[in-house]
Amino acid sequence: MNASEFFALPPSLASFAAHFPPDVAPWEWLKRIGPALAALTEVPATVTVPPGVQVEGKVWLHPSVKLPAYATLIGPAWIGAKTEIRPGAFIRGNVIIGEGCVIGNACEFKNCLLMDGVQVPHFSYVGDSILGNNAHLGAGVICSNLRLDQKPVTVRANGKTYETGLRKFGAILGDAAEVGCNSVLNPGAILGRRALVAPTSAFSGYLPPENVAYCRSQAKILPRRA
Template sequence: MYAVLLAAGEGTRIRPLSSDVPKPMLPVADRPIVAHTADTAVEAGVDKLVVVVGYEGDAVRDYFGDSYRGVPVDYAVQRERAGTADAVAAARDHLTAEPFAVLNGDNLYDPDAIAHLFEVGPAVGAVRVDDPTNYGVLETADETVTGIVEKPDEPPSTLANAGVYVFPAQARNWLEVPASERGEREITDVLARVIEADTVRPVVLDRWLDVGRPWELLAANEWKLDELEPRLEGTVSDDAVVRGPVVVESGASVDAGVVLEGPVLIRSGASVGPNAYVRGATLVGEDAHVGHAVEVKNSVLMQGATVGHLSYVGDSVLGRDVNFGAGTTVANLRHDDEPVEHTVKGERVSTGRRKFGVVAGPEVKTGIDSSLAPGLALSANATTDPGEVVDRDR
Protein backbone atom coordinates (compact mmCIF):
# COMPACT_ATOMS: atom_id res chain seq x y z
CA MET A 1 0.00 0.00 0.00
CA TYR A 2 1.27 3.44 -0.99
CA ALA A 3 -0.22 6.59 0.53
CA VAL A 4 -0.60 9.79 -1.47
CA LEU A 5 -0.51 12.86 0.81
CA LEU A 6 -1.98 16.00 -0.73
CA ALA A 7 0.15 18.95 0.40
CA ALA A 8 0.29 21.28 -2.61
CA GLY A 9 -2.20 23.95 -1.57
CA GLU A 10 -1.48 27.41 -0.25
CA GLY A 11 -4.53 27.58 1.98
CA THR A 12 -6.34 30.77 1.01
CA ARG A 13 -8.90 30.38 3.80
CA ILE A 14 -6.20 30.36 6.45
CA ARG A 15 -4.42 33.50 5.28
CA PRO A 16 -2.41 35.37 6.45
CA LEU A 17 -0.77 32.38 8.18
CA SER A 18 0.00 30.78 4.81
CA SER A 19 1.75 33.89 3.47
CA ASP A 20 5.13 32.17 3.55
CA VAL A 21 4.40 28.50 4.20
CA PRO A 22 1.94 25.96 2.74
CA LYS A 23 -1.01 25.29 5.00
CA PRO A 24 -0.05 21.63 5.62
CA MET A 25 3.22 22.88 7.16
CA LEU A 26 1.55 25.02 9.83
CA PRO A 27 2.40 23.79 13.34
CA VAL A 28 0.21 21.44 15.34
CA ALA A 29 1.93 20.61 18.63
CA ASP A 30 5.50 19.48 17.87
CA ARG A 31 5.22 18.95 14.09
CA PRO A 32 3.43 20.27 10.98
CA ILE A 33 -0.14 19.22 10.19
CA VAL A 34 0.99 17.00 7.32
CA ALA A 35 3.40 15.14 9.60
CA HIS A 36 0.44 14.03 11.71
CA THR A 37 -1.18 12.77 8.49
CA ALA A 38 2.03 10.94 7.59
CA ASP A 39 2.21 9.43 11.08
CA THR A 40 -1.31 8.07 10.67
CA ALA A 41 -0.40 6.46 7.35
CA VAL A 42 2.88 5.01 8.65
CA GLU A 43 1.19 3.54 11.71
CA ALA A 44 -1.39 1.95 9.41
CA GLY A 45 1.43 0.13 7.63
CA VAL A 46 2.08 1.91 4.32
CA ASP A 47 5.15 0.93 2.31
CA LYS A 48 5.79 4.34 0.74
CA LEU A 49 4.62 7.94 1.07
CA VAL A 50 4.08 9.97 -2.09
CA VAL A 51 3.77 13.63 -1.11
CA VAL A 52 2.19 15.96 -3.66
CA VAL A 53 3.74 19.43 -3.36
CA GLY A 54 3.20 22.78 -5.05
CA TYR A 55 3.06 26.11 -3.21
CA GLU A 56 6.30 26.56 -1.22
CA GLY A 57 7.01 22.88 -1.81
CA ASP A 58 10.61 23.10 -0.63
CA ALA A 59 9.36 23.49 2.94
CA VAL A 60 7.68 20.08 2.67
CA ARG A 61 10.71 18.46 1.03
CA ASP A 62 13.07 19.86 3.65
CA TYR A 63 10.95 18.46 6.45
CA PHE A 64 10.48 14.90 5.16
CA GLY A 65 13.63 14.32 3.12
CA ASP A 66 13.94 10.92 1.43
CA SER A 67 12.39 8.89 4.23
CA TYR A 68 10.11 9.40 7.20
CA ARG A 69 10.09 7.04 10.18
CA GLY A 70 11.78 4.41 8.05
CA VAL A 71 9.30 4.70 5.16
CA PRO A 72 10.57 5.93 1.75
CA VAL A 73 9.20 9.28 0.57
CA ASP A 74 8.68 10.30 -3.05
CA TYR A 75 7.49 13.70 -4.29
CA ALA A 76 5.15 14.72 -7.10
CA VAL A 77 4.55 18.29 -8.22
CA GLN A 78 1.05 19.58 -8.88
CA ARG A 79 1.79 22.53 -11.15
CA GLU A 80 -1.65 24.06 -11.72
CA ARG A 81 -3.44 22.88 -8.57
CA ALA A 82 -6.65 22.24 -10.48
CA GLY A 83 -8.39 20.05 -7.91
CA THR A 84 -7.89 16.94 -5.82
CA ALA A 85 -8.07 14.48 -8.72
CA ASP A 86 -5.48 16.59 -10.51
CA ALA A 87 -3.27 16.35 -7.41
CA VAL A 88 -3.49 12.55 -7.31
CA ALA A 89 -2.90 12.40 -11.07
CA ALA A 90 0.39 14.24 -10.49
CA ALA A 91 1.47 11.27 -8.33
CA ARG A 92 0.41 8.58 -10.79
CA ASP A 93 3.90 7.73 -12.04
CA HIS A 94 4.95 6.99 -8.45
CA LEU A 95 2.21 4.40 -7.95
CA THR A 96 2.53 0.68 -8.68
CA ALA A 97 0.03 -2.01 -9.56
CA GLU A 98 -1.21 -2.12 -5.98
CA PRO A 99 -4.04 -0.40 -4.10
CA PHE A 100 -3.23 3.10 -2.89
CA ALA A 101 -4.56 5.48 -0.25
CA VAL A 102 -5.23 9.21 -0.59
CA LEU A 103 -5.15 11.51 2.44
CA ASN A 104 -5.41 15.28 2.75
CA GLY A 105 -2.26 16.76 4.23
CA ASP A 106 -4.25 19.38 6.15
CA ASN A 107 -6.56 16.91 7.92
CA LEU A 108 -6.22 15.12 11.24
CA TYR A 109 -7.58 11.59 11.34
CA ASP A 110 -8.49 8.98 13.93
CA PRO A 111 -5.53 6.55 13.56
CA ASP A 112 -7.44 3.37 14.44
CA ALA A 113 -10.09 4.09 11.83
CA ILE A 114 -7.47 4.77 9.15
CA ALA A 115 -5.77 1.46 9.91
CA HIS A 116 -9.14 -0.27 9.52
CA LEU A 117 -9.82 1.63 6.29
CA PHE A 118 -6.51 0.39 4.86
CA GLU A 119 -7.47 -3.18 5.78
CA VAL A 120 -10.93 -3.22 4.14
CA GLY A 121 -10.31 -1.06 1.05
CA PRO A 122 -11.56 -0.05 -1.42
CA ALA A 123 -13.04 2.27 1.16
CA VAL A 124 -13.86 5.87 2.00
CA GLY A 125 -13.63 7.51 5.41
CA ALA A 126 -16.65 9.34 6.78
CA VAL A 127 -17.77 11.20 9.87
CA ARG A 128 -21.27 11.45 11.29
CA VAL A 129 -22.54 15.04 11.34
CA ASP A 130 -25.74 16.63 12.63
CA ASP A 131 -26.23 18.80 9.52
CA PRO A 132 -24.90 17.08 6.40
CA THR A 133 -26.16 19.75 3.97
CA ASN A 134 -22.76 21.48 3.84
CA TYR A 135 -20.81 18.31 3.02
CA GLY A 136 -20.38 15.63 0.43
CA VAL A 137 -22.70 12.94 1.80
CA LEU A 138 -22.36 9.20 1.29
CA GLU A 139 -25.24 7.10 0.02
CA THR A 140 -25.03 3.62 1.50
CA ALA A 141 -26.79 0.26 1.31
CA ASP A 142 -25.87 -3.06 2.93
CA GLU A 143 -22.69 -1.60 4.39
CA THR A 144 -21.39 -0.44 1.02
CA VAL A 145 -21.14 3.00 -0.56
CA THR A 146 -23.50 3.39 -3.51
CA GLY A 147 -22.89 7.07 -4.27
CA ILE A 148 -21.90 10.50 -3.01
CA VAL A 149 -24.00 13.68 -3.18
CA GLU A 150 -22.51 17.16 -2.75
CA LYS A 151 -24.26 19.48 -0.28
CA PRO A 152 -27.72 17.94 -0.70
CA ASP A 153 -30.91 19.68 0.46
CA GLU A 154 -32.21 16.25 1.51
CA PRO A 155 -29.19 14.24 2.67
CA PRO A 156 -29.38 10.48 2.10
CA SER A 157 -27.44 9.84 5.31
CA THR A 158 -25.53 11.61 8.09
CA LEU A 159 -22.19 10.30 6.78
CA ALA A 160 -20.03 13.19 5.54
CA ASN A 161 -17.05 12.47 3.33
CA ALA A 162 -13.83 12.87 5.37
CA GLY A 163 -11.55 13.04 2.32
CA VAL A 164 -9.58 9.82 2.88
CA TYR A 165 -9.76 6.92 0.44
CA VAL A 166 -8.32 3.55 -0.43
CA PHE A 167 -8.56 2.94 -4.17
CA PRO A 168 -7.88 -0.23 -6.18
CA ALA A 169 -4.82 -0.21 -8.41
CA GLN A 170 -6.85 0.33 -11.60
CA ALA A 171 -8.01 3.70 -10.28
CA ARG A 172 -4.62 5.00 -11.49
CA ASN A 173 -6.25 4.97 -14.93
CA TRP A 174 -9.39 6.84 -13.86
CA LEU A 175 -7.85 10.10 -12.64
CA GLU A 176 -8.45 12.15 -15.81
CA VAL A 177 -11.95 13.27 -14.83
CA PRO A 178 -13.59 16.35 -16.38
CA ALA A 179 -13.65 19.64 -14.51
CA SER A 180 -16.57 20.25 -12.18
CA GLU A 181 -18.84 23.30 -12.15
CA ARG A 182 -16.27 25.13 -10.02
CA GLY A 183 -13.55 24.38 -12.56
CA GLU A 184 -11.70 21.67 -10.62
CA ARG A 185 -11.10 17.99 -11.21
CA GLU A 186 -12.64 16.36 -8.16
CA ILE A 187 -11.46 13.20 -6.42
CA THR A 188 -15.12 12.41 -5.69
CA ASP A 189 -15.61 11.79 -9.43
CA VAL A 190 -12.85 9.19 -9.22
CA LEU A 191 -14.64 7.70 -6.21
CA ALA A 192 -17.84 7.49 -8.28
CA ARG A 193 -15.98 5.47 -10.91
CA VAL A 194 -14.60 3.13 -8.24
CA ILE A 195 -18.11 2.64 -6.84
CA GLU A 196 -19.31 1.57 -10.30
CA ALA A 197 -16.51 -0.99 -10.64
CA ASP A 198 -16.01 -2.35 -7.14
CA THR A 199 -17.43 -2.74 -3.65
CA VAL A 200 -16.54 0.31 -1.57
CA ARG A 201 -16.84 0.18 2.20
CA PRO A 202 -17.67 3.18 4.40
CA VAL A 203 -15.42 3.49 7.44
CA VAL A 204 -16.65 5.82 10.16
CA LEU A 205 -13.98 7.92 11.90
CA ASP A 206 -14.55 8.65 15.57
CA ARG A 207 -12.56 11.86 15.21
CA TRP A 208 -11.57 14.01 12.24
CA LEU A 209 -10.64 17.63 11.67
CA ASP A 210 -10.21 19.60 8.47
CA VAL A 211 -7.77 22.41 9.30
CA GLY A 212 -8.96 24.98 6.80
CA ARG A 213 -9.34 28.19 8.81
CA PRO A 214 -7.36 29.82 11.61
CA TRP A 215 -9.62 28.76 14.46
CA GLU A 216 -9.38 25.17 13.23
CA LEU A 217 -5.62 25.41 13.70
CA LEU A 218 -6.39 26.22 17.33
CA ALA A 219 -8.71 23.20 17.50
CA ALA A 220 -6.00 20.98 16.00
CA ASN A 221 -3.54 22.10 18.66
CA GLU A 222 -6.12 21.55 21.38
CA TRP A 223 -6.45 17.95 20.13
CA LYS A 224 -2.77 17.11 19.74
CA LEU A 225 -1.35 19.02 22.70
CA ASP A 226 -3.70 17.06 24.92
CA GLU A 227 -2.01 13.82 23.75
CA LEU A 228 1.56 14.82 24.70
CA GLU A 229 3.28 13.01 27.54
CA PRO A 230 4.58 15.52 30.15
CA ARG A 231 8.33 16.01 30.27
CA LEU A 232 10.66 18.76 31.39
CA GLU A 233 13.89 18.58 29.43
CA GLY A 234 14.77 22.26 29.20
CA THR A 235 15.83 24.67 31.93
CA VAL A 236 12.95 25.23 34.35
CA SER A 237 13.47 27.51 37.35
CA ASP A 238 12.89 26.04 40.78
CA ASP A 239 10.63 29.04 41.34
CA ALA A 240 8.36 28.18 38.40
CA VAL A 241 5.05 26.33 38.88
CA VAL A 242 4.08 23.52 36.50
CA ARG A 243 0.58 22.08 36.58
CA GLY A 244 -0.95 19.45 34.35
CA PRO A 245 0.49 18.10 31.09
CA VAL A 246 3.42 20.36 30.20
CA VAL A 247 6.35 19.74 27.86
CA VAL A 248 9.46 21.91 27.98
CA GLU A 249 11.80 20.73 25.24
CA SER A 250 15.56 20.63 25.51
CA GLY A 251 17.00 24.05 24.79
CA ALA A 252 13.94 25.92 26.09
CA SER A 253 13.99 27.98 29.29
CA VAL A 254 11.33 28.85 31.86
CA ASP A 255 12.24 31.66 34.27
CA ALA A 256 11.36 32.36 37.91
CA GLY A 257 7.76 33.13 38.79
CA VAL A 258 6.31 31.50 35.68
CA VAL A 259 3.12 29.45 35.96
CA LEU A 260 2.50 26.83 33.26
CA GLU A 261 -0.93 25.13 33.24
CA GLY A 262 -1.14 22.40 30.63
CA PRO A 263 -1.62 21.30 28.06
CA VAL A 264 1.34 23.52 27.16
CA LEU A 265 4.29 22.85 24.85
CA ILE A 266 7.41 25.05 25.06
CA ARG A 267 9.59 24.19 22.08
CA SER A 268 13.36 24.19 21.81
CA GLY A 269 14.95 27.63 21.84
CA ALA A 270 11.87 29.31 23.32
CA SER A 271 11.94 31.31 26.55
CA VAL A 272 9.17 32.17 29.00
CA GLY A 273 9.12 34.75 31.75
CA PRO A 274 9.95 35.80 34.33
CA ASN A 275 6.53 35.96 36.01
CA ALA A 276 4.55 34.89 32.93
CA TYR A 277 1.34 32.84 32.94
CA VAL A 278 0.87 30.34 30.09
CA ARG A 279 -2.24 28.21 30.13
CA GLY A 280 -4.81 26.34 28.10
CA ALA A 281 -3.82 24.49 24.96
CA THR A 282 -0.85 26.70 24.13
CA LEU A 283 2.06 26.13 21.79
CA VAL A 284 5.12 28.35 22.25
CA GLY A 285 7.08 27.60 19.08
CA GLU A 286 10.79 27.26 18.48
CA ASP A 287 12.76 30.40 19.40
CA ALA A 288 9.56 32.20 20.48
CA HIS A 289 9.65 34.48 23.51
CA VAL A 290 7.03 35.21 26.17
CA GLY A 291 8.18 38.17 28.23
CA HIS A 292 7.86 39.40 31.81
CA ALA A 293 4.33 39.34 33.29
CA VAL A 294 2.75 38.19 30.03
CA GLU A 295 -0.35 35.99 29.98
CA VAL A 296 -0.88 33.65 27.04
CA LYS A 297 -4.00 31.51 26.95
CA ASN A 298 -5.07 28.84 24.42
CA SER A 299 -2.91 30.21 21.63
CA VAL A 300 -0.32 29.29 19.02
CA LEU A 301 2.93 31.25 18.85
CA MET A 302 4.80 30.16 15.76
CA GLN A 303 8.56 30.12 15.35
CA GLY A 304 10.31 33.29 16.49
CA ALA A 305 7.15 35.05 17.71
CA THR A 306 7.63 37.46 20.64
CA VAL A 307 5.07 38.78 23.09
CA GLY A 308 6.57 41.72 24.98
CA HIS A 309 6.18 42.26 28.72
CA LEU A 310 2.87 43.18 30.36
CA SER A 311 0.81 41.83 27.43
CA TYR A 312 -2.22 39.53 27.12
CA VAL A 313 -2.80 37.11 24.22
CA GLY A 314 -5.84 34.82 24.30
CA ASP A 315 -7.27 32.35 21.76
CA SER A 316 -5.00 33.69 19.04
CA VAL A 317 -2.55 32.56 16.37
CA LEU A 318 0.69 34.51 15.93
CA GLY A 319 2.69 33.77 12.80
CA ARG A 320 6.43 33.51 12.32
CA ASP A 321 8.51 36.34 13.83
CA VAL A 322 5.52 38.36 15.03
CA ASN A 323 6.55 40.96 17.60
CA PHE A 324 3.88 42.24 19.99
CA GLY A 325 5.11 45.37 21.75
CA ALA A 326 4.92 45.74 25.53
CA GLY A 327 1.40 46.17 26.83
CA THR A 328 -0.34 44.77 23.76
CA THR A 329 -3.76 43.48 24.75
CA VAL A 330 -5.87 41.05 22.70
CA ALA A 331 -9.63 41.06 23.26
CA ASN A 332 -11.16 37.64 22.66
CA LEU A 333 -14.81 38.04 23.73
CA ARG A 334 -17.70 40.05 22.30
CA HIS A 335 -19.82 42.19 24.63
CA ASP A 336 -22.99 40.50 23.32
CA ASP A 337 -21.47 37.07 24.02
CA GLU A 338 -22.15 35.93 20.43
CA PRO A 339 -19.60 33.80 18.55
CA VAL A 340 -16.67 35.84 17.29
CA GLU A 341 -16.50 36.46 13.54
CA HIS A 342 -13.38 36.43 11.37
CA THR A 343 -12.66 37.34 7.75
CA VAL A 344 -12.23 34.39 5.37
CA LYS A 345 -11.60 35.18 1.69
CA GLY A 346 -13.07 38.65 2.12
CA GLU A 347 -16.21 37.67 4.03
CA ARG A 348 -16.97 37.80 7.74
CA VAL A 349 -17.96 34.35 8.97
CA SER A 350 -18.71 32.94 12.39
CA THR A 351 -15.90 31.00 14.03
CA GLY A 352 -18.44 29.19 16.19
CA ARG A 353 -16.21 30.05 19.13
CA ARG A 354 -17.30 32.20 22.03
CA LYS A 355 -13.67 33.25 22.50
CA PHE A 356 -11.38 34.03 19.61
CA GLY A 357 -8.66 36.67 19.49
CA VAL A 358 -6.43 37.71 16.60
CA VAL A 359 -4.65 36.09 13.68
CA ALA A 360 -1.33 37.77 12.96
CA GLY A 361 0.59 36.94 9.80
CA PRO A 362 4.37 36.64 9.68
CA GLU A 363 6.43 39.61 10.90
CA VAL A 364 3.49 41.63 12.21
CA LYS A 365 4.59 44.28 14.73
CA THR A 366 2.42 46.09 17.25
CA GLY A 367 3.32 49.32 19.01
CA ILE A 368 3.33 49.41 22.80
CA ASP A 369 -0.08 49.46 24.49
CA SER A 370 -1.93 48.44 21.31
CA SER A 371 -5.45 47.06 21.81
CA LEU A 372 -6.68 44.47 19.32
CA ALA A 373 -10.35 43.59 18.82
CA PRO A 374 -11.76 40.03 18.71
CA GLY A 375 -11.58 38.27 15.35
CA LEU A 376 -8.98 40.63 13.93
CA ALA A 377 -6.73 39.63 11.01
CA LEU A 378 -3.36 41.34 10.64
CA SER A 379 -1.71 40.64 7.30
CA ALA A 380 1.97 39.83 6.92
CA ASN A 381 4.20 42.76 7.92
CA ALA A 382 1.28 44.85 9.21
CA THR A 383 2.02 47.31 12.03
CA THR A 384 0.09 49.25 14.67
CA ASP A 385 0.98 52.55 16.35
CA PRO A 386 1.70 52.88 20.07
CA GLY A 387 -1.54 53.13 22.02
CA GLU A 388 -3.67 52.39 18.96
CA VAL A 389 -7.07 50.64 19.20
CA VAL A 390 -7.43 48.36 16.17
CA ASP A 391 -10.92 47.10 15.38
CA ARG A 392 -10.64 46.46 11.62
CA ASP A 393 -8.51 44.00 9.69
CA ARG A 394 -5.19 45.43 8.57
Protein backbone atom coordinates in the same frame (compact mmCIF):
# COMPACT_ATOMS: atom_id res chain seq x y z
CA MET B 1 -9.39 33.02 3.36
CA ASN B 2 -7.04 30.13 4.18
CA ALA B 3 -4.36 29.69 6.83
CA SER B 4 -1.71 29.38 4.09
CA GLU B 5 -2.26 33.05 3.22
CA PHE B 6 -1.00 34.07 6.66
CA PHE B 7 1.68 31.61 7.78
CA ALA B 8 3.34 28.24 7.27
CA LEU B 9 3.77 25.87 10.18
CA PRO B 10 7.55 25.75 10.83
CA PRO B 11 9.60 22.52 10.95
CA SER B 12 9.91 22.86 14.73
CA LEU B 13 6.16 22.18 14.97
CA ALA B 14 6.11 19.35 12.41
CA SER B 15 4.71 16.90 14.97
CA PHE B 16 1.50 18.96 14.99
CA ALA B 17 1.17 19.36 11.20
CA ALA B 18 -1.69 16.88 10.82
CA HIS B 19 -3.85 19.04 13.08
CA PHE B 20 -3.24 22.32 11.27
CA PRO B 21 -3.98 21.96 7.54
CA PRO B 22 -3.13 24.98 5.39
CA ASP B 23 -6.36 24.93 3.39
CA VAL B 24 -8.81 25.84 6.17
CA ALA B 25 -9.72 29.23 7.59
CA PRO B 26 -7.02 30.34 10.05
CA TRP B 27 -9.45 30.59 12.98
CA GLU B 28 -10.22 26.87 12.52
CA TRP B 29 -6.74 26.23 13.91
CA LEU B 30 -7.88 27.63 17.26
CA LYS B 31 -10.28 24.73 17.63
CA ARG B 32 -7.46 22.24 17.03
CA ILE B 33 -4.89 23.37 19.59
CA GLY B 34 -6.35 21.29 22.41
CA PRO B 35 -6.78 18.12 20.30
CA ALA B 36 -3.24 18.52 18.93
CA LEU B 37 -1.81 18.54 22.44
CA ALA B 38 -4.08 15.69 23.55
CA ALA B 39 -2.77 13.53 20.70
CA LEU B 40 0.89 14.17 21.54
CA THR B 41 2.69 10.91 22.32
CA GLU B 42 6.26 12.08 22.91
CA VAL B 43 7.56 11.88 26.46
CA PRO B 44 8.38 15.25 28.07
CA ALA B 45 12.12 15.77 28.48
CA THR B 46 13.58 15.86 31.96
CA VAL B 47 14.26 19.50 32.73
CA THR B 48 15.48 21.08 35.95
CA VAL B 49 12.84 23.61 36.96
CA PRO B 50 13.72 26.47 39.35
CA PRO B 51 11.90 26.32 42.70
CA GLY B 52 9.86 29.43 41.87
CA VAL B 53 8.46 28.00 38.63
CA GLN B 54 5.13 26.29 39.23
CA VAL B 55 4.31 23.51 36.75
CA GLU B 56 0.89 21.84 36.64
CA GLY B 57 -0.34 19.19 34.23
CA LYS B 58 1.47 18.05 31.11
CA VAL B 59 4.07 20.60 30.07
CA TRP B 60 6.58 19.65 27.39
CA LEU B 61 9.74 21.77 27.71
CA HIS B 62 12.67 21.47 25.34
CA PRO B 63 15.89 21.18 27.38
CA SER B 64 17.17 24.44 25.86
CA VAL B 65 14.18 26.51 27.07
CA LYS B 66 15.40 29.34 29.28
CA LEU B 67 13.37 29.38 32.49
CA PRO B 68 13.07 32.36 34.86
CA ALA B 69 13.25 32.42 38.63
CA TYR B 70 9.45 32.42 38.83
CA ALA B 71 6.56 31.74 36.47
CA THR B 72 3.42 29.58 36.25
CA LEU B 73 3.13 26.93 33.54
CA ILE B 74 -0.19 25.07 33.41
CA GLY B 75 -0.59 22.33 30.84
CA PRO B 76 -1.26 21.08 28.43
CA ALA B 77 1.51 23.13 26.89
CA TRP B 78 4.40 22.50 24.51
CA ILE B 79 7.36 24.89 24.41
CA GLY B 80 10.03 24.61 21.74
CA ALA B 81 13.80 24.93 21.63
CA LYS B 82 15.66 28.11 22.60
CA THR B 83 12.52 29.87 23.76
CA GLU B 84 13.00 32.31 26.62
CA ILE B 85 10.39 32.51 29.35
CA ARG B 86 10.71 35.66 31.44
CA PRO B 87 9.72 36.30 35.08
CA GLY B 88 6.04 36.31 35.90
CA ALA B 89 4.89 34.64 32.69
CA PHE B 90 1.56 32.81 33.05
CA ILE B 91 0.84 29.97 30.65
CA ARG B 92 -2.57 28.52 31.42
CA GLY B 93 -3.37 25.64 29.14
CA ASN B 94 -3.68 24.67 25.48
CA VAL B 95 -0.56 26.57 24.46
CA ILE B 96 1.90 25.60 21.72
CA ILE B 97 5.04 27.70 21.37
CA GLY B 98 7.64 27.23 18.65
CA GLU B 99 11.39 27.72 18.58
CA GLY B 100 13.27 30.85 19.56
CA CYS B 101 10.32 32.75 21.04
CA VAL B 102 10.23 35.32 23.84
CA ILE B 103 7.49 34.77 26.41
CA GLY B 104 7.59 38.00 28.31
CA ASN B 105 7.43 39.16 31.87
CA ALA B 106 3.90 39.44 33.28
CA CYS B 107 2.40 38.10 30.05
CA GLU B 108 -0.51 35.64 29.99
CA PHE B 109 -1.08 32.99 27.32
CA LYS B 110 -4.16 30.78 26.92
CA ASN B 111 -5.33 28.56 24.05
CA CYS B 112 -2.86 29.98 21.57
CA LEU B 113 -0.34 28.91 18.95
CA LEU B 114 2.91 30.83 18.59
CA MET B 115 5.20 29.91 15.71
CA ASP B 116 8.97 30.32 15.51
CA GLY B 117 10.60 33.59 16.50
CA VAL B 118 7.50 35.18 18.03
CA GLN B 119 8.24 37.95 20.53
CA VAL B 120 5.77 38.94 23.25
CA PRO B 121 8.22 40.55 25.67
CA HIS B 122 6.22 42.70 28.12
CA PHE B 123 2.81 42.90 29.86
CA SER B 124 0.56 41.36 27.18
CA TYR B 125 -2.45 39.06 27.05
CA VAL B 126 -2.60 36.49 24.25
CA GLY B 127 -5.78 34.44 24.44
CA ASP B 128 -7.43 32.32 21.73
CA SER B 129 -4.96 33.68 19.20
CA ILE B 130 -2.42 32.58 16.58
CA LEU B 131 0.84 34.47 16.04
CA GLY B 132 2.77 33.65 12.86
CA ASN B 133 6.51 33.27 12.48
CA ASN B 134 8.47 36.29 13.71
CA ALA B 135 5.34 38.17 14.74
CA HIS B 136 5.91 40.79 17.43
CA LEU B 137 3.72 42.42 20.06
CA GLY B 138 4.96 45.61 21.67
CA ALA B 139 4.68 46.17 25.41
CA GLY B 140 1.14 46.09 26.76
CA VAL B 141 -0.62 44.71 23.69
CA ILE B 142 -3.92 42.99 24.49
CA CYS B 143 -5.57 40.39 22.26
CA SER B 144 -9.15 40.85 23.43
CA ASN B 145 -10.98 37.56 22.93
CA LEU B 146 -14.58 38.15 24.07
CA ARG B 147 -17.19 40.53 22.69
CA LEU B 148 -18.98 42.73 25.21
CA ASP B 149 -22.28 41.11 24.24
CA GLN B 150 -20.60 37.67 24.40
CA LYS B 151 -22.00 36.68 21.00
CA PRO B 152 -19.96 34.54 18.57
CA VAL B 153 -17.18 36.46 16.88
CA THR B 154 -17.54 37.21 13.17
CA VAL B 155 -14.80 38.21 10.75
CA ARG B 156 -15.33 40.85 8.08
CA ALA B 157 -12.78 40.82 5.28
CA ASN B 158 -12.70 41.38 1.52
CA GLY B 159 -16.36 42.36 1.45
CA LYS B 160 -17.48 39.15 3.17
CA THR B 161 -18.66 38.24 6.65
CA TYR B 162 -17.42 34.94 8.04
CA GLU B 163 -19.18 33.14 10.87
CA THR B 164 -16.43 31.60 12.99
CA GLY B 165 -18.67 29.85 15.48
CA LEU B 166 -16.24 30.94 18.21
CA ARG B 167 -17.42 32.76 21.31
CA LYS B 168 -13.79 33.38 22.26
CA PHE B 169 -11.48 34.47 19.47
CA GLY B 170 -8.62 36.90 19.98
CA ALA B 171 -6.39 37.75 17.03
CA ILE B 172 -4.57 36.15 14.13
CA LEU B 173 -1.26 37.62 13.03
CA GLY B 174 0.45 36.55 9.83
CA ASP B 175 4.18 35.99 9.55
CA ALA B 176 6.23 39.05 10.61
CA ALA B 177 3.14 41.09 11.55
CA GLU B 178 3.68 43.64 14.31
CA VAL B 179 1.56 45.50 16.84
CA GLY B 180 2.78 48.64 18.59
CA CYS B 181 2.85 49.23 22.33
CA ASN B 182 -0.39 49.55 24.33
CA SER B 183 -2.63 48.61 21.42
CA VAL B 184 -5.77 46.51 21.68
CA LEU B 185 -6.70 43.99 19.02
CA ASN B 186 -10.45 43.57 19.30
CA PRO B 187 -12.03 40.10 19.02
CA GLY B 188 -11.50 38.56 15.60
CA ALA B 189 -8.79 41.00 14.47
CA ILE B 190 -6.76 39.56 11.60
CA LEU B 191 -3.43 40.91 10.32
CA GLY B 192 -1.84 39.76 7.10
CA ARG B 193 1.84 39.05 6.59
CA ARG B 194 4.05 42.03 7.59
CA ALA B 195 1.02 44.12 8.50
CA LEU B 196 1.55 46.65 11.27
CA VAL B 197 -0.80 48.23 13.82
CA ALA B 198 0.61 51.47 15.20
CA PRO B 199 1.06 52.05 18.96
CA THR B 200 -1.91 52.97 21.19
CA SER B 201 -4.42 51.80 18.59
CA ALA B 202 -7.69 49.96 19.00
CA PHE B 203 -7.92 47.80 15.90
CA SER B 204 -10.85 45.75 14.61
CA GLY B 205 -11.34 43.82 11.39
CA TYR B 206 -8.87 42.76 8.73
CA LEU B 207 -5.58 44.45 7.87
CA PRO B 208 -4.17 43.28 4.50
CA PRO B 209 -0.53 42.22 4.11
CA GLU B 210 2.13 44.94 3.94
CA ASN B 211 -0.23 47.61 5.30
CA VAL B 212 -0.15 49.88 8.34
CA ALA B 213 -3.16 50.80 10.48
CA TYR B 214 -3.15 54.04 12.48
CA CYS B 215 -6.30 54.24 14.52
CA ARG B 216 -8.04 55.49 17.59
CA SER B 217 -11.70 54.87 16.81
CA GLN B 218 -11.43 54.11 13.10
CA ALA B 219 -8.57 52.58 11.15
CA LYS B 220 -6.71 54.47 8.48
CA ILE B 221 -4.94 51.94 6.29
CA LEU B 222 -1.82 53.00 4.42
CA PRO B 223 0.74 51.05 2.37
CA ARG B 224 3.63 49.82 4.46
CA ARG B 225 7.10 50.91 3.40
CA ALA B 226 9.94 48.40 3.26
